[in-house]
Structures are given as C-alpha cells and as structure tokens.
Amino acid sequence: MRGNLFAVAVNLVVLTVRSDRLHVLLIERGEPPFLGHWALPGGFVRPEEDLVHTASRRLDEETGTDTGNAVCGHLEQLASYAAPDRDPRGRVLSVGYLALLPDMPEPTPGGGATASAWCAVDDVPQLAFDHQRILADGVERAKSKLEYTTLAVSFCPDEFTVTDLRRVYEAVWETSLDPRNFQRKVTSTDGFLVPTTTLVTGGRGRPPRLFRRGPATALHPPMLRESHRAGNRPTAQDAASPPGPA
Numbered sequence: 001m002r003g004n005l006f007a008v009a010v011n012l013v014v015l016t017v018r019s020d021r022l023h024v025l026l027i028e029r030g031e032p033p034f035l036g037h038w039a040l041p042g043g044f045v046r047p048e049e050d051l052v053h054t055a056s057r058r059l060d061e062e063t064g065t066d067t068g069n070a071v072c073g074h075l076e077q078l079a080s081y082a083a084p085d086r087d088p089r090g091r092v093l094s095v096g097y098l099a100l101l102p103d104m105p106e107p108t109p110g111g112g113a114t115a116s117a118w119c120a121v122d123d124v125p126q127l128a129f130d131h132q133r134i135l136a137d138g139v140e141r142a143k144s145k146l147e148y149t150t151l152a153v154s155f156c157p158d159e160f161t162v163t164d165l166r167r168v169y170e171a172v173w174e175t176s177l178d179p180r181n182f183q184r185k186v187t188s189t190d191g192f193l194v195p196t197t198t199l200v201t202g203g204r205g206r207p208p209r210l211f212r213r214g215p216a217t218a219l220h221p222p223m224l225r226e227s228h229r230a231g232n233r234p235t236a237q238d239a240a241s242p243p244g245p246a
Contacts, residue, residue, distance in 0.1 A: 005091075006090070006091035006092060006093055007044055007090070007091070007092045007093070008044070008045045008051075008092075008093050008094075008095070009042055009043065009044045009045065009092055009093070009094045009095070010042050010043060010044075010045060010051060010054045010055045010058060010094065010095050010096075010097060011040045011041070011042035011081075011094050011095075011096050011097070011131065011134055012025070012040055012041050012042055012055060012058055012059055012062070012096075012097050012098075012099055013040060013078065013096060013097070013098050013099065013134060013135055013137075013138025013139070014040075014041065014059065014062070014063065014099040014101060015098070015099065015100055015101070015121075015138065015139070015142055015155075015172075016100075016101045016102065016103055016104055016118065016155060017103065017155045017167070017168050017171045017172070018103050018118060018120075020167050020170070020171050021120045021121075021122070021171055022120070022121045022139070022142075022171045022172050022174075023118040023119060023120050023121065024040075024118070024119055024121050024124060024135060024138075024139075025040075025041060025062060025063065025107060025116065025117075025118060025119075026038045026039065026040065026041075026116065026117055026118075026119050026124070026127075027039055027040070027041045027062070027109055027111075027113035027115070027116045028109070028113055028114050028115040028116070028117075029112065029113065029114070029128060030109075030112045030113055030114035031112045033087070033088045033089060033128070034128035034129065036114075037126075037127070037128040038119075038124075038125055038126075038127055038128070039127055039128040039129065039131050040127065040131045040134060040135065041058055041059075041062045041110075041111075041113070041116070042058055042094070043057075043058050043111055051077070051095050051097075052075075052077070052097075055075060055077075055095075055097040055099075056075065058110075058111075059075065059097075059099055061110035061111065062107055062108075062109075062110050062116060063101065063104050063107055064104070064105065064107075064108070065101065065104075073099060073100050073101035073102060073154045073155075074098075074099065074100040074101075074151055074154040075097060075098070075099045076097065076098050077095065077096070077097055077098075078095075078096035078097055078098045078134070078137055078138055078141060079095075079096050079134075079137055080093060080094070080095050080096070081093070081094045081095075081096060081130055081133070081134060082094075083130065086129055086130045087129060094129075094130075094134070096134045096137065096138065098138045098141055098142065100142060100151060100154040100155055101154070101155070102154070102155055102156055102157050103155075103157075104118075106118070121135075121139055142172055143172055143173060143225065146168075146169060146172055146173065146223070147219070147222050147223055147224050147225060147228065148218060148219055148222045149217055149218055149219060150191075150192050150213070150214070150216050150217055150218070150219060152165060152168045152169055152172070153165065153193075153213040155168040155172075156168060156213070158212060159196060159198065159210040159211065159212055160210065160211060161200060161208040161209070161210060161211070162182070162183050162186060162187065162193075162208065162209075162211065163179070163208060165186060165193075165211075166179060166182045166183075169182070169223075173225050175225070175226060185223060189216065189219060189220075190216065191214040191215050191216030192214050192216050192219070193211040193212070193213070193214050194211060194212045194213070194214045195209055195210075195211055196209065196210045196211060196212060198210040
C-alpha cells in the first residue's frame with residue numbers, strides 16, 4: 001500500500017440464533033494491528049477474486065459452510081467503509097457483508113486468528129477497527145429485512161416448527177410476539193412456509209407440524225416491529241436496498 005494505492009477488504013457480519021438470542025461470529029486477531037482484540041471475520045480481496053467470492057471464501061473458512069455448492073442461509077452485501085483512518089496500516093476500503101445462518105457448530109479459527117467464537121450481540125466487547133459500526137449496521141439490516149422479507153427462515157434448519165420461526169423473530173427483534181397472531185400471519189402468507197407431513201411428537205397437547213421455507217421472498221403485508229407500526233416507518237425499498245458508501 002504505497003502512494004495513492006489502497007487495499008480492498010471484506011468483513012462479515014455473520015448472525016445466527018442460539019439459545020433464543022442473536023449471536024455474531026467474532027475472531028481474536030493473532031497479528032497486529034489490534035493484536036489480541038476481537039473483530040469481525042474478513043480478509044483482503046485476492047487478485048483473482050471479486051467481492052462476493054472473497055466473502056463466500058471467508059464465510060466457508062470460518063463456519064464450515066459450503067456456499068458454493070449448497071443453499072446455506074443467506075449472504076448479501078451490506079455497505080462500504082472507507083474512512084481514511086480506519087486502518088492504521090494505510091488506506092483500506094472494506095466492503096461489509098451480512099450472513100444469516102442456522103445455528104452452527106462451534107467455529108474453528110482461520111487465517112491469522114488465534115480464536116473464534118459465537119458471541120451474543122448484547123455481550124460483544126469493543127471491536128477492532130470500525131467493526132462496531134459494521135456490526136450495528138448488519139444487525140439493523142437483519143431487523144429490517146425480517147419486516148418485509150421471508151429471510152427469517154435463513155436462521156432455521158431445513159425443517160422447523162412455527163414456534164422455532166417465532167423464536168427467531170423474537171431473538172432478532174428483542175421482543176415477545178403473540179403466538180396465535182404470529183402463527184396466523186406466517187401460515188396465511190402465500191409462499192412463506194410449505195407444510196410437511198411430519199409432526200413433532202413427544203410433547204403435550206397437539207403435536208406441531210414441521211415446515212420448510214417456501215418460494216416467496218417478500219411479505220405482503222409486512223410484519224412490522226412494534227416501534228415501526230406508527231410514526232416514521234422504513235419503506236420496503238429502504239429495507240431491501242443497501243445504504244450508501246461510508
């Protein structure tokens with residue numbers, strides 16, 4: 001990074017729901033700058049790669065997913081971050097990506113990391129670089145997406161109950177939802193869920209049915225958070241479109 005040249009990197013906000021709480025994947029940096037600090041996973045873009053290939057590669061390396069050969073959760077570009085002083089090594093443009101995954105095994109650190117862990121979003125320590133801002137942007141994007149799209153199923157396994165799905169919404173939105181109203185909403189939205197013939201037995205009462213994700217991608221009408229049901233509300237376009245460059 002000499003003269004007016006600058007490097008391009010990718011950073012990942014990898015979210016999942018564990019024990020009914022929203023978690024993010026963090027790595028402990030094993031090299032300077034910010035040696036020993038927690039950070040979002042990421043890496044520099046290789047000459048032969050485009051941005052999404054770098055994001056997919058780092059996601060695969062950190063989580064053991066196979067984004068190239070299987071539908072596993074969801075991955076989308078978040079925003080770009082280009083403050084001149086964001087990296088003490090020199091000018092680095094970082095492009096953030098948001099990944100939504102079902103509950104994953106404990107991660108194995110890759111690259112120059114000495115450790116990696118799932119951390120509840122509410123318990124995240126101070127992060128390296130400007131990763132606190134990137135994380136905040138990713139969490140807010142996820143919350144907004146759940147209002148207008150069917151992406152909540154990205155947090156679920158292949159087959160799940162309506163209760164499993166409701167707990168995803170409650171974890172991401174940090175609120176409680178009425179079970180009956182929620183069931184009526186998600187099962188009446190065309191293409192949101194596809195029922196299977198399998199019932200979950202062994203519990204009390206009527207056994208719940210397992211569902212799979214349906215072909216729908218948008219919710220009509222949207223399922224708004226309590227704080228967005230009155231006053232200033234984001235539009236569907238706001239939720240679907242990435243914010244501008246930092």
